[in-house]
Amino acid sequence: MRPAPCASTTASRAAEASTSGRGAAPQQNHRWLAALRQQNSSSGRRWQSGQQQQLSSALSQRGQRLQAATSPPFFERGSSSLDEAAGGAQLTAASGAVGQERIGVLLLNLGGPDSLDDVQPFLYNLFADPDIIRLPAPAQFLQPVIAQLVSTLRAPKSREGYEAIGGGSPLRRITEEQAAALRASLQSKGISAHTYVAMRYWFPFTEEAISAVKRDGITQLVVLPLYPQFSVSTSGSSLRLLERLLKQDPMLTGVKHVVIPSWYQRPGYVRAMADLIVAELRSGAFPAEELDDVEIFFSAHGVPVSYIDEGDPYKEEMEECVQLVMGELKRRGIANSHTLAYQSRVGPVEWLKPYTDDSIRDLARGGVRSLLAVPISFVSEHIETLEEIDCEYRELAEESGIQHWGRVPALNTNPTFIDDLADAVAEALPYVGSLQRPAGALPLSAGDSLVPLGEVDALLETYDRDRKALPTPVLMWRWGWTKSAETWNGRIAMLALVLILLLEATTGRGVLTLTRMLEMHHLMPPPS
Numbered sequence: 102m103r104p105a106p107c108a109s110t111t112a113s114r115a116a117e118a119s120t121s122g123r124g125a126a127p128q129q130n131h132r133w134l135a136a137l138r139q140q141n142s143s144s145g146r147r148w149q150s151g152q153q154q155q156l157s158s159a160l161s162q163r164g165q166r167l168q169a170a171t172s173p174p175f176f177e178r179g180s181s182s183l184d185e186a187a188g189g190a191q192l193t194a195a196s197g198a199v200g201q202e203r204i205g206v207l208l209l210n211l212g213g214p215d216s217l218d219d220v221q222p223f224l225y226n227l228f229a230d231p232d233i234i235r236l237p238a239p240a241q242f243l244q245p246v247i248a249q250l251v252s253t254l255r256a257p258k259s260r261e262g263y264e265a266i267g268g269g270s271p272l273r274r275i276t277e278e279q280a281a282a283l284r285a286s287l288q289s290k291g292i293s294a295h296t297y298v299a300m301r302y303w304f305p306f307t308e309e310a311i312s313a314v315k316r317d318g319i320t321q322l323v324v325l326p327l328y329p330q331f332s333v334s335t336s337g338s339s340l341r342l343l344e345r346l347l348k349q350d351p352m353l354t355g356v357k358h359v360v361i362p363s364w365y366q367r368p369g370y371v372r373a374m375a376d377l378i379v380a381e382l383r384s385g386a387f388p389a390e391e392l393d394d395v396e397i398f399f400s401a402h403g404v405p406v407s408y409i410d411e412g413d414p415y416k417e418e419m420e421e422c423v424q425l426v427m428g429e430l431k432r433r434g435i436a437n438s439h440t441l442a443y444q445s446r447v448g449p450v451e452w453l454k455p456y457t458d459d460s461i462r463d464l465a466r467g468g469v470r471s472l473l474a475v476p477i478s479f480v481s482e483h484i485e486t487l488e489e490i491d492c493e494y495r496e497l498a499e500e501s502g503i504q505h506w507g508r509v510p511a512l513n514t515n516p517t518f519i520d521d522l523a524d525a526v527a528e529a530l531p532y533v534g535s536l537q538r539p540a541g542a543l544p545l546s547a548g549d550s551l552v553p554l555g556e557v558d559a560l561l562e563t564y565d566r567d568r569k570a571l572p573t574p575v576l577m578w579r580w581g582w583t584k585s586a587e588t589w590n591g592r593i594a595m596l597a598l599v600l601i602l603l604l605e606a607t608t609g610r611g612v613l614t615l616t617r618m619l620e621m622h623h624l625m626p627p628p629s
């Protein structure tokens with residue numbers, strides 16, 4: 102993998118934040134996740150292996166049958182008239198055709214700035230999201246002000262990163278390529294579907310995608326977050342927005358949907374990751390005689406520890422995902438040692454540990470000389486792979502004594518991966534609009550699917566019900582000088598905020614009004 106052209110990154114290296122002594126957080130799953138796991142284990146199954154037969158019998162109970170004994174398609178290639186009507190497909194059930202459906206697949210992703218001018222407004226949208234900066238209820242009216250402050254403080258460091266990778270994020274281009282490849286793969290399986298890219302914080306916004314879903318007359322929608330592991334900060338935030346959009350538009354009530362909240366356990370995804378790791382190991386980046394000593398270093402995007410304390414399954418899913426990939430490697434005769442660490446922390450609270458930078462230093466100190474970085478929470482190249490891993494962490498590794506460095510590319514449009522996503526969509530289609538929710542029972546009854554499935558409101562409802570009270574964030578601020586720019590950004594933001602509020606409270610004519618901060622104009626998604 103050729104590294105991106107890296108500017109000198111020493112000055113902007115991920116902050117060496119001092120940490121609190123807080124112990125490991127108790128793990129608390131979403132109830133839906135735990136319930137689905139139980140259903141699967143009680144029937145002696147896991148989501149990952151070939152379970153076409155069980156799936157087939159589960160589906161026939163629902164009056165639907167598989168077209169083939171092996172992998173889907175569940176759908177016959179439509180007549181030419183159906184093919185002509187883009188998005189049309191013929192759903193086959195035990196009783197025969199049940200009518201024409203127009204299928205859509207909504208791909209959820211985060212979005213990224215297209216140019217350097219977009220960086221601050223993109224960051225504003227991100228920090229204005231209550232699933233990213235979580236404030237206690239009485240302080241929530243301050244979200245726009247805090248978003249303005251934090252995005253303004255963060256923008257220079259962020260802009261530097263985007264500049265180093267060519268002046269903007271490649272996320273939109275790659276996600277659109279994935280959407281086109283997924284559509285083609287579905288077509289090759291006999292499923293005619295539209296695919297839509299729905300970004301959370303930048304163009305094409307989720308609102309635009311939903312307008313297109315409406316315009317195309319989609320009747321069955323499969324919602325597929327492009328995050329293999331579920332976090333409330335990513336997939337959860339997008340689902341919350343989606344829930345709002347679906348509720349507020351009566352024309353969308355006719356669109357039946359199903360969500361695939363996480364899919365890291367799918368065999369095709371695990372295989373594709375293992376393929377990429379093996380290819381990179383054999384790329385020549387490492388001396389042949391040292392191949393067994395290469396440390397396989399999984400680097401995942403972090404989240405604040407408080408998210409996990411509240412029940413976000415992200416950490417557990419990440420650990421399970423790494424185990425699955427390592428298991429696949431072992432089956433191929435690769436038994437290297439591995440590490441999972443978390444990158445990209447932002448702000449003054451405690452994030453998931455170990456931190457990637459600390460881990461790299463520790464491994465080097467412990468004698469590791471060859472390191473293969475594997476981005477594990479990302480399926481596309483973007484700033485955190487191209488700049489943070491390829492530049493910052495590579496430079497840190499070299500300074501720390503790592504002599505041989507490799508980095509596994511992101512999956513992007515890897516054919517095994519796209520084919521597996523298409524299978525995930527095909528397998529989810531029979532569940533569209535059919536998940537039963539008997540009163541008082543668990544909201545999901547899709548325990549027979551290969552991956553857990555749900556509907557937007559049911560998933561969020563379960564998450565919110567099980568969510569524990571927001572713990573007081575563990576601030577990592579210590580008075581005194583530290584090297585950490587992040588920590589200082591956090592301190593400055595909080596001090597500025599306190600001053601603003603004090604002025605507002607004491608004069609009644611606060612800075613918010615004088616500077617018209619509450620009337621900020623940002624690039625926001627168009628109304629749907």
Ligand SMILES: C=CC1=C(C)c2cc3[nH]c(cc4nc(cc5[nH]c(cc1n2)c(C)c5CCC(=O)O)C(CCC(=O)O)=C4C)c(C)c3C=C
Binds near residue numbers: 232255270484
């Ligand atoms: C699994 C993936 C991701 C998780 C979890 C996640 C949580 C999370 N992120 C921030 C803050 C920022 N994220 C930024 C960009 C960004 N993050 C992800 C993925 C996850 N984020 C992606 C795909 C991107 C887009 C990258 C691109 O190429 O444009 C940024 C902006 C970039 C930067 O300044 O570093 C910020 C800021 C928080 C606070 C958070 C959890 C609470």
Ligand SMILES: [Fe+2]
Binds near residue numbers: 402445
């Ligand atoms: Fe992020």
